Amino acid sequence: MSTTAVTTTEAPSTTNAPASTTTQAQTTILASTTTANTVSTTTITTTTTTEPPIVKQCQEANSVFDITSTLSEFIGESVSCRGMTVCPDGSPPPCSWTRKIATQCFNTQTNSGGSQELQIQNTAIFRIRTNSLPNHCYQSSQNQVKENNIDFQVIYKNKPRYSLGRERLLIDEDETSSVTSMFKGDNQLSVNFALCSGSWTSVGSILQVSPSYQEFSGIMENIVGIALNGVPIHIGNSEYGSDVFHPKKFGDKAYSEKTVELDQCLGSSEISGFYHYYGWSPCILPSDLIKSRNAEFCRNIPACIQDQLGYSLSFLSPQEKTIMIIGIARDGHSILGPYKRDGELWQPCDVDMCNGIEIAGIYYYVTTMFHPYTVGCWGPAPMKKVAEECSNNVKICSNSNLINAISISANLILIFILAISS
Numbered sequence: 001m002s003t004t005a006v007t008t009t010e011a012p013s014t015t016n017a018p019a020s021t022t023t024q025a026q027t028t029i030l031a032s033t034t035t036a037n038t039v040s041t042t043t044i045t046t047t048t049t050t051e052p053p054i055v056k057q058c059q060e061a062n063s064v065f066d067i068t069s070t071l072s073e074f075i076g077e078s079v080s081c082r083g084m085t086v087c088p089d090g091s092p093p094p095c096s097w098t099r100k101i102a103t104q105c106f107n108t109q110t111n112s113g114g115s116q117e118l119q120i121q122n123t124a125i126f127r128i129r130t131n132s133l134p135n136h137c138y139q140s141s142q143n144q145v146k147e148n149n150i151d152f153q154v155i156y157k158n159k160p161r162y163s164l165g166r167e168r169l170l171i172d173e174d175e176t177s178s179v180t181s182m183f184k185g186d187n188q189l190s191v192n193f194a195l196c197s198g199s200w201t202s203v204g205s206i207l208q209v210s211p212s213y214q215e216f217s218g219i220m221e222n223i224v225g226i227a228l229n230g231v232p233i234h235i236g237n238s239e240y241g242s243d244v245f246h247p248k249k250f251g252d253k254a255y256s257e258k259t260v261e262l263d264q265c266l267g268s269s270e271i272s273g274f275y276h277y278y279g280w281s282p283c284i285l286p287s288d289l290i291k292s293r294n295a296e297f298c299r300n301i302p303a304c305i306q307d308q309l310g311y312s313l314s315f316l317s318p319q320e321k322t323i324m325i326i327g328i329a330r331d332g333h334s335i336l337g338p339y340k341r342d343g344e345l346w347q348p349c350d351v352d353m354c355n356g357i358e359i360a361g362i363y364y365y366v367t368t369m370f371h372p373y374t375v376g377c378w379g380p381a382p383m384k385k386v387a388e389e390c391s392n393n394v395k396i397c398s399n400s401n402l403i404n405a406i407s408i409s410a411n412l413i414l415i416f417i418l419a420i421s422s
Contacts, residue, residue: 061334062104066229069100071127078096079134082094083296084295088133099131099135100131103126105125124156127152127153128150130232131230133230134275135230136283140270150223154330157332185352188389191388192389194376196390198221201222202221203220223330227326233327236391237390240259247392263295264283266304267283282311282312282316284326309369313338322340323341324337329375333363353383354375354376371394372388
């Protein structure tokens with residue numbers, strides 16, 4: 001008897017199937033021939049593999065990224081633009097370049113040489129590669145924008161757990177149950193270290209919260225994550241050392257009050273030479289800015305120069321003003337857009353010090369209209385009780401502020417009543 005084995009993979013079930021991988025075998029007799037002395041039977045054994053639900057959830061998040069190819073091919077698409085100061089290859093405009101982004105979810109660990117090492121049960125690995133060039137026109141006042149070939153993978157953080165300070169469920173199989181935040185929201189030095197410094201974006205700091213993190217290539221200093229279009233997201237401070245949108249003199253940084261030149265998508269390549277965002281960009285989702293083939297500086301757009309943050313929201317349709325994934329953080333948590341499900345913006349009492357929030361027990365980072373704008377530190381973290389000293393756009397959740405607001409309103413009502421009674 002000769003047997004031929006054929007293995008097929010079945011799409012993950014949408015039901016609450018067991019998290020571990022299960023295998024079922026079916027044998028079908030296809031043909032049977034008989035001679036005087038020999039009976040020959042051909043069979044096909046079909047193996048059906050069900051992936052863990054966490055992989056399916058990772059794939060759902062992965063599906064919203066504007067990829068250009070698979071990881072193995074890593075090919076791109078051409079983008080062209082007029083009016084740019086200088087093209088990525090150093091030539092004069094009009095410009096054209098190739099953007100590349102590829103993502104994948106799987107549950108097999110891959111080493112730096114590309115070989116598979118082990119299968120991790122009940123977890124999903126998220127890997128992303130990007131050359132960091134945008135899918136839209138951009139401007140750069142000083143530097144020729146260079147490719148930043150970023151490639152990293154991390155366990156996708158999508159498992160329910162309890163809030164910090166209470167008993168927690170494990171996020172990763174390599175994480176202990178005694179994880180606590182490295183930041184303290186009621187300590188000025190700790191708050192400044194988290195929200196006014198990018199030193200926590202180092203590989204060593206990420207490994208403290210995500211031991212599975214692997215970085216294969218790229219310049220990642222001060223980069224907290226990758227947007228859906230492959231553009232890196234920088235911390236909310238500029239390279240000069242304070243809030244990029246509302247700078248402030250901070251510490252001994254001589255140029256902390258200096259502003260960064262932003263373009264119409266609120267991105268920049270100043271100093272580093274690598275294009276990136278600092279928070280929510282009107283070009284992360286498809287918009288008229290994406291369709292435009294003309295590059296422009298923010299300073300030449302009245303609405304942008306008047307209110308950069310308000311301008312960034314003006315391109316969203318009513319349907320887009322809801323909760324949505326707009327990127328992935330380097331520690332494996334998803335990054336959400338600026339709006340909640342009810343169409344309201346995130347408020348300081350919604351988020352912790354790292355700009356994170358738990359929804360149905362799952363931790364996410366969110367984009368806000370106040371500093372630090374996206375990922376402020378690797379969360380979860382306590383609530384912020386003191387203001388960071390590097391921004392003029394700080395908001396703190398405070399019961400006293402709420403009490404003061406109620407008191408002021410009550411006084412105004414009393415004054416009004418006394419006025420009309422007299």
